[in-house]
Amino acid sequence: MNKHYQRLEHMYLSAPFNRLFKPEIHIADSHAEISIELSNDYHHAAGAVHGSVYFKMLDDAAYFAANSLETEFFLVTTSFTTYLTRPVSQGIMRAVGKVLNQNRSQIIAEAVVYNSAEKEIGRGNGVFVRSKNKLESIQGYNDLLT
Numbered sequence: 001m002n003k004h005y006q007r008l009e010h011m012y013l014s015a016p017f018n019r020l021f022k023p024e025i026h027i028a029d030s031h032a033e034i035s036i037e038l039s040n041d042y043h044h045a046a047g048a049v050h051g052s053v054y055f056k057m058l059d060d061a062a063y064f065a066a067n068s069l070e071t072e073f074f075l076v077t078t079s080f081t082t083y084l085t086r087p088v089s090q091g092i093m094r095a096v097g098k099v100l101n102q103n104r105s106q107i108i109a110e111a112v113v114y115n116s117a118e119k120e121i122g123r124g125n126g127v128f129v130r131s132k133n134k135l136e137s138i139q140g141y142n143d144l145l146t
Contacts, residue, residue: 002029004071007141008064014140021056025064030099032064038090048087054113055082058124061097062109066128069102073130074138078106080126091116105129 005027012018012025021036034057044050059080067075097111110125135141 005068007135008067010143011135011138011140012060012064014143021053023060025060027064027068029068030065032061032068032097033094034061034064034097035092035094038088038093043089048089049093051082051084053093054084054122055080055124057093057095057113058082058097058111058122059126061095061111061113062124062126063097063128065097065099065111066102066107066109069099069107070130070135072134074133074135075107075128076131078127078129080124082122082124084122086115086119086121088115088121093121100125 008027009025013023023034023036026033036057038049042049042053059077062080063075063077093113093115095111095113097109099107099109101108107128108125109128111123112120113122115121
């Protein structure tokens, strides 16, 4: 596995926010896959997973597909459109992201999220640009042995 991908995976898993979700992630060239086991803690009042969890999964998968191509700078999401197409309340949620287009200033990526039965439950696409922060300065990126 590419060391950059391993470092991105470690960075993602070590982010404090992910302690709540306990995700699994796999990154490859222009591709990322993230999965979480659903919990009642993610539900809105009507008993299904809140849309913010869909957004997180979609944005994260598209983001890491995009950042797989950028080895120097931390990317940021400048816009992201989300479509929630089916409710889910239990099981596994799996998001698959892929890069659609890259130019000198931005990367466009999309993601699809699936339920345990492999039915599409949402999709989204976003635009990602380089920040001023170098990856080497981001917590978790350089924690692995070089």
